[in-house]
Amino acid sequence: MPLTMTKRFWIIAPFLSFTLLIGLIGSNTRQAWAANCEPTDGENRPSIEELVGPLDKNPQEKTPDEVKAEQEQTDAQRREKQVRELRQAEIDRLTAKLQTSLDDPNLWLTRARIRAEIDQREGAISDLTQFMKRKGKSAEQLAQRGKLYYSLNQFDEAEADLNEAVQLEPDNTEMLYARGKLYIDQWKTQEAYRDFSKVIAIEPRHKMARFNRGYLLMGVKGSYGNYRQALEDLKIVVDIDPDWVLARYHYVRVLHSLGKSEEVIRHATFVLWHEPDSECMYSYRSAAYRFLDKFDLALSDATKYMEFNPRAESRIGMRAAIYTRMGEHEKAIDDWKTYLKIKPNSVDGYDNLIESYKALKRYDDALAVYDKVMELEPNNSDWPRFRGMLKGDVGDFQGALADLTTSIEMGGNNYDNRANIYDDMGEYAKAWADRVYQTYAVKAFVGKTIEYEQELADEEKVLAALVEQQINLLQTGKRLTRSKSLWPHNKHSAWGGYWLRGLTSLVTSDNAETQKLGVQGFRDFVDNLRACPLPPEETQTAVDALNKLAAGDQPEPIKKEASILAKDLAVLQVANDPQTEAWQPGSLYFKTFTIEKDEQGRSTEFRQFDMGWLERKKGSGENRFREIRRTPQFIEMYALDRALWVRLEVDQAKWSFDRENWKLIGKGEITQR
Structure with a gap:
């Protein structure tokens, strides 16, 4: 049975008891368990050969069990045919009697029952109509005829009969339930919800009303509060009928939506024990294992899930995400590449591929993928922002500033991100200005410029x-x-x-x-x-x-x-003037400079700290410097307490009081780039 709302929500039961137990299940084939696992449409489905290999053109001889099963099926079909022939003979006999006894309501009702049994629904409707003309309307016969109308997709007639039946017996739970199912098929979800709720108020452990209300809350009225109600309904259903696999299936779905991972694993395992081809259960259980950091188990289920449809990109992506969490980035990259071959315009796929490349420090590859993403979404200001931040991480400050400025010009409030790049460059005044302006930009974005000025x-x-x-x-x-x-x-x-x-x-x-x-x-x-x-x-x-x-x-x-x-x-x-250029292209960029012996024979270390540098001399305290500028030849800094200038070059450090006459502090080397 498809797990979406279809045109077939309940089946016609025999009229022997005139009580129709109506369920969501139209069939219980294993194909049903695979429906609607993922929301994507239009995925390329593999051929049978792709899934199971070349077809055997010379099938093997049937086993004894297969022969026995075929014989049992043939016998069942023969018995069914005999029953239908007997029922038809009974209908013919009743038809003959009606030629002389048209006003006998029992003949009409009996023929209606038999016709319904052998699927002569139009005839059954006609006979019930004749019965009510002679006997008068009753809630039971109106409900029976309404359900027959429904089975023929005559929804207006079905609704009219069921409404009249409920008016006659407003507390009849089976009639309320039947009308609720009819409402679902007409997408009258509020009305369906009310009818199921009335049934439950009268009969709290009405299994099918609980099941259908829970299903309705999940599929049509999805929200956290409604999922909580759906969870309560389906939990009661599972308690009433613990062996009903379909109820467990939907119970897993709502548990998954509420993040109850331990219970998802337990109930999904139950479903898979009874229905090993219920592929969605592998998806839900894999997600639960992943949430609990049980990555090997998550990977096993994700791989099994893929086997049902190897070319479904969402399934490939699920496994790739698990590889990422496991730190298996090379395998994640392989999966994301496969994913993108199937869905070459997936921005999300490229975004995940970028993250895998970054984790392996393959920054050039990541930047190349950003180029592709920006081709797909040229008006999205986030992409130049993300690419700019990565360029900053790898030291391409000019490229980073260009990208972040582009993002800002496109409407992104990314002044803070650009300020971080300015900090890395030693452009502290520009960084300060950007952070100050960020507040204004946010206010302007939400239309509060006047309030901000006040x-x-x-x-x-x-x-x-x-x-x-x-x-x-x-x-x-x-x-x-x-x-x-x-x-x-x-x-x-x-x-x-x-x-x-x-x-x-x-x-x-x-x-x-x-x-x-x-x-x-x-x-x-x-x-x-x-x-x-x-x-x-x-x-x-x-x-x-x-x-x-x-x-x-x-x-x-x-x-x-x-x-x-x-x-x-x-x-x-x-x-501190934002217009001052404190950085030049190709400037030195390092964190620590070490001098083994200065001019007085002392070991000295300069270490970058906040907006400046700390100087540590053996046997002395610390001296603080404010960084002033960077060039390809040196990093220049200034001591506020002494008016002293220092320059760190690639292999030596110098000092000066007038910024013109420089003296050697000592030979040294860059020890942390």
């Missing part, structure tokens, strides 16, 4: 009040802290200007103590600045003020610190 205006007021408060606290000797003082609102475009103006007001004070506190504030500010942009005008004013202080009458430590801070601000104003 939020910025409100935030600027809060920022101004915060800076004023912190400048006042600074004058009492309190240091600025990253989280509470400096970093709030640091993505606002006005952040740098407010802080520069506030701190400059302190160092330009006539009070020496205030000037000292202003220098301390600038140190806290510079050390926590990161990649925040600094407005040129306010920065130059601050630099001038600090240089003036350095040339004044303050104690030497204050003057020295003011001089260093003036240099720091000048460097950071340029470095």
